[in-house]
């Protein structure tokens with residue numbers, strides 16, 4: 001990564017959970033996607049939780065551009081996360097859920113235009129006035145993906161973003177994530193179990209593996 005380019009720099013990040021521990025050193029330039037891979041239970045979501053501020057690190061640094069962000073409160077972190085359970089508000093419509101994603105009270109005209117284009121492209125424009133509980137799993141996943149990708153935050157964490165999608169829709173969504181990542185110079189970490197996802201869309205792959213068992 002060039003010294004002048006804004007990117008994410010993770011240095012000596014040490015994480016412990018139960019009997020497992022991990023140490024990470026990696027960099028991602030803006031406009032790039034890092035695929036996060038590894039067997040079930042190896043710690044992929046834990047890494048995302050730590051970057052998002054939901055789980056603490058023992059030591060190390062998370063640097064965005066020139067700013068250390070690991071001590072920032074969750075609400076102040078420049079991070080937008082797609083959780084495996086999507087986190088849509090069930091009592092609000094899809095439209096209200098999408099509007100809540102932006103930092104101001106409502107999105108700007110340009111931001112909402114991007115949302116509408118994404119809804120049409122990803123085939124969920126008909127769902128705008130409905131409550132999330134009436135949507136299929138794949139429709140919910142696409143709505144949550146749009147909300148997370150189009151927020152202002154430069155770092156986007158996607159935990160298995162295409163798990164509920166058929167092959168064709170998966171391709172559509174993956175291509176769209178790549179396009180938005182490049183156009184808006186996002187830094188995207190994408191957890192996936194599919195090597196094909198990494199091959200199709202990622203610039204790099206991080207294989208997650210615990211260091212050791214600390215209860216031995």
Ligand SMILES: Nc1ncnc2c1ncn2[C@@H]1O[C@H](COP(=O)(O)OP(=O)(O)OP(=O)(O)O)[C@@H](O)[C@H]1O
Nearest residue numbers: 017018020038039040041042043044045046047208
């Ligand atoms: N809330 C929690 N409390 C205690 N231990 C947890 C918690 N969440 C995860 N773990 C443990 O931390 C380890 C890493 O889990 P994590 O969810 O990060 O793995 P993962 O690679 O994302 O798994 P998967 O691919 O199955 O989603 C596992 O041993 C898991 O049992």
